[in-house]
Structures are given as C-alpha cells and as structure tokens.
Ligand SMILES: *[C@@H]1O[C@H](CO)[C@@H](O)[C@H](O)[C@H]1NC(C)=O
C-alpha cells in the first residue's frame with residue numbers, strides 16, 4: 507500500500523512533452539510473429555527500435571498485446587502500461603468530450619483476443635505531470651516486446667483518456683519501478699489513495715517470469731536531425747533503441763562512463779536520498795556531483811539529485827544553475843514564466859556538462875537550445891526556441907526547495923543509459939558526437 511502523501515508528492519511526476527507543459531501554451535507469441543512488426547529478439551535479450559514522433563518530442567516502440575499491435579510512448583518516469591480500449595472516451599482538460607484530441611491509431615479490443623483476461627476489482631488511474639490522464643480497468647494479456655513474450659502482464663485498459671493535444675500514440679509504456687504507479691482496488695471512477703493496490707510493473711513481471719538474461723533495461727535516444735526537425739514528416743524511425751535483458755549495442759560511444767547507485771527514499775517520511783534497509787525505489791534517480799559551465803564553480807551544488815525520465819523532453823535543473831547559465835548565453839536567454847527561458851535560435855551557448863559519479867557528461871549544443879512548439883507542431887509558426895533546461899525551482903513541477911531534478915531527453919540524447927534493477931545501479935556511457943546536419947539558414 508502506498509502512502510497517500512507519496513501519491514500526492516511523487517506519483518504525478520512522469521511523462522510529458524515540452525510544448526504541452528509550456529506556459530504558452532501471444533495469441534501466437536512466437537518471435538516470428540513479432541518480427542513482422544520490425545522487432546527482433548534473441549533469448550534473454552530483447553531489443554526494439556524506437557521511432558521519434560512530433561519532430562523529436564517523443565520516442566515510441568511497438569508492442570503486441572495478444573495479437574494486437576500498439577505503438578506506445580517510452581516513459582522511464584512512470585511504471586504502468588496502458589492502451590485505449592475500443593470505444594474509449596477522449597476528453598479535453600475540462601473533461602469535455604473531444605475525440606480528435608487523442609488520435610490513437612490502434613485501440614485494444616478484448617472481444618477478439620483469446621489471451622485477454624479480466625483482472626477483477628482493479629482499476630488504473632494514471633495522471634501525468636503535463637495534465638494527461640487515463641483511467642480504466644486492469645486486464646491481463648500476453649505482452650510481446652522485441653521478441654519477448656510476457657505471459658501474464660497486467661495493464662490498464664483506458665476507457666477514458668484526458669488529452670491536451672492529438673499526440674497520436676496508442677498508449678504509454680512505463681518502464682520505471684513498480685512503486686511509481688497508481689492502481690486502485692474496486693474504484694472504477696474514484697481515485698482513492700487508501701484503496702491503492704500494488705500491480706507489478708511490466709519490467710518486474712518480465713523478470714519474475716525469468717525472461718531476462720540480466721536484470722537490465724538499457725536505452726538510447728538519438729538527437730533528431732535538423733532535416734527531420736524542419737521537415738514535413740512528424741515521424742522518424744531508427745531513432746534509438748530500448749533493450750531489456752542486456753545493454754544497447756552498436757551505438758558509437760566514447761571511453762567516458764560511470765556507474766552510480768540508484769537512490770532510495772523512505773516512503774513514510776519521504777526522506778530522500780535515504781539508504782536504510784526500509785528504503786524504497788521510485789525513480790531511476792542518482793546523485794549529480796555538479797553542473798558545469800563557465801562560472802558554475804561559484805554555485806553551492808551540494809545535494810543535487812536527478813532522475814532519468816525518457817518521457818520528459820527538456821531538462822529540469824536547479825534554479826541557480828539555470829539562471830546563471832541563461833545569463834551566460836549570448837544574447838542572454840530570458841525568463842518566459844514557469845521556469846522556461848526563451849532564447850534566440852542562433853544564440854551562442856557555452857559548453858555545459860553534468861558530472862555524475864565523478865565523470866563529466868557533455869551535452870551537445872543542439873540540446874541546449876531546443877526547438878519547441880507552443881501549439882500544433884505541424885504548424886511552423888508555433889515553433890520557438892527555448893533553453894533546453896527549465897528552472898525546476900520555479901516550475902510547478904518541482905517547486906521551490908526541490909533538490910530532485912530531471913534529466914530529460916535533451917540530456918539522455920548524449921548517453922546510453924543502463925539500469926540494473928537488481929543491483930540498483932545506473933550506468934551512463936557517453937556517446938560520440940552525432941551528425942545531425944546543420945541548422946537551416
Ligand atoms: C510499428 O509497426 C508499424 C507497422 O509495421 C510501423 O509502420 C511503425 O513504424 C512501427 N513503429 C515503431 C516504433 O517501430
């Protein structure tokens with residue numbers, strides 16, 4: 507049972523895309539079957555290619571539930587898998603029905619699956635930090651991912667989805683730790699923290715079914731090329747990899763790497779980081795030694811922590827870091843409200859790196875100035891440039907006083923990350939510079 511304060515404080519931190527949170531705005535579960543969907547696997551190590559969508563704002567992979575295929579968002583900041591059920595309701599943030607706001611291509615139909623099982627008296631209710639929500643009953647299915655078949659996976663069948671924009675994904679796959687999800691006993695319409703039940707996360711089920719050679723989840727997300735960012739196609743494939751049971755291979759890396767402990771916390775007192783035996787793990791969180799740029803040595807950087815969130819686009823960094831860095835950009839980036847900073851798309855940015863485990867990981871300059879849409883990303887006039895880092899002490903995600911920050915996609919573009927969920931360690935390996943072309947004139 508999760509502590510209710512925990513639900514309030516921790517569980518709303520998960521998926522999001524930049525433009526939406528901006529203030530501006532097997533049935534036959536053989537590998538052969540799965541291979542038809544572009545997935546491949548070798549025993550104990552399963553690999554799926556990622557496609558990037560919405561001009562670089564999110565990363566998706568294909569899964570199957572029974573024999574039905576879904577393209578779902580990859581989110582290490584949450585821990586539940588859900589897809590929409592045929593006939594689901596889509597609403598806007600005022601809970602007004604608007605079917606065009608969801609844009610799912612594939613919806614799940616229990617009536618045509620022989621492996622579908624109802625999970626009695628259990629309901630999912632996921633709320634994401636950008637305002638998206640889903641609710642609906644739990645179901646069990648055979649999950650196919652990269653050639654892996656998990657035989658009894660409990661997932662959420664959304665009968666209701668609240669969306670802000672027609673993102674077009676079929677659901678969200680939370681690859682995080684099981685403590686970071688919300689499922690409730692016998693409460694179809696009410697989010698009742700005192701009735702929460704623990705549903706094992708997909709990763710946990712794969713491990714408990716003995717499917718993984720090693721208890722690893724490994725992720726690479728490529729920097730989107732400028733050609734894709736400014737092209738007409740919302741989608742670009744071969745944009746990264748997710749590996750379960752092993753490590754991402756074949757991505758050119760430098761010799762720079764670090765392995766650090768994942769940080770625990772105390773669910774009763776919310777003490778973080780917390781390392782006593784009664785500790786709990788919620789996020790892929792780690793200690794940040796320092797954020798480095800010219801002048802950063804003057805800032806007291808004791809007690810900075812962050813977690814890896816593939817469902818967040820920008821980085822959410824400490825106020826003193828973002829404010830000082832914004833000034834050092836030429837011309838300076840200017841506060842745009844809620845922790846965001848507007849910046850000239852052609853500004854000159856000083857080098858920026860993050861030291862973790864005594865090792866410096868450098869961010870590509872294209873991840874420091876980010877192109878974000880304030881509305882419909884297919885409309886070029888909605889695109890602006892923002893600093894790739896948001897002041898988390900001002901933003902209502904973190905709030906004044908937080909010491910837990912987020913390493914979003916714009917940091918993760920630069921590394922291959924591998925989490926050992928048994929040893930509770932996180933390994934980062936620096937990638938070699940990526941050829942993304944040049945910024946159009
Ligand atoms: C999922 O499969 C469909 C159909 O084969 C394909 O068009 C799409 O690009 C795939 N998506 C990913 C993320 O691999």
Ligand SMILES: *[C@@H]1O[C@H](CO)[C@@H](O)[C@H](O)[C@H]1NC(C)=O
Pocket residue numbers: 593594595665666
């Ligand atoms: C969708 O909403 C309508 C009206 O509120 C309701 O009648 C219907 O049962 C809902 N559908 C689902 C799948 O929950």
Ligand SMILES: *[C@@H]1O[C@H](CO)[C@@H](O)[C@H](O)[C@H]1NC(C)=O
Pocket residue numbers: 604606607671672
């Ligand atoms: C539904 O959402 C779309 C945005 O995708 C918007 O253009 C449209 O006006 C909305 N419809 C209603 C009835 O609110």
Ligand SMILES: *[C@@H]1O[C@H](CO)[C@@H](O)[C@H](O)[C@H]1NC(C)=O
Pocket residue numbers: 646658659660705706
């Ligand atoms: C399937 O998973 C659920 C938990 O999600 C568990 O309660 C149940 O015992 C499992 N069934 C089998 C046959 O393993």
Ligand SMILES: *[C@@H]1O[C@H](CO)[C@@H](O)[C@H](O)[C@H]1NC(C)=O
Pocket residue numbers: 698700701
């Ligand atoms: C949960 O709390 C509500 C009030 O917030 C109460 O009415 C309900 O009986 C409680 N349920 C359980 C199972 O304790």
Ligand SMILES: *[C@@H]1O[C@H](CO)[C@@H](O)[C@H](O)[C@H]1NC(C)=O
Pocket residue numbers: 806807808809
């Ligand atoms: C730096 O901040 C920590 C608290 O986060 C504090 O304990 C320490 O005294 C500070 N050091 C300096 C030199 O101000």
Ligand SMILES: *[C@@H]1O[C@H](CO)[C@@H](O)[C@H](O)[C@H]1NC(C)=O
Pocket residue numbers: 899900906907
């Ligand atoms: C954060 O809190 C401190 C101490 O309470 C206060 O001095 C500071 O003005 C606050 N900053 C913001 C951005 O609210």
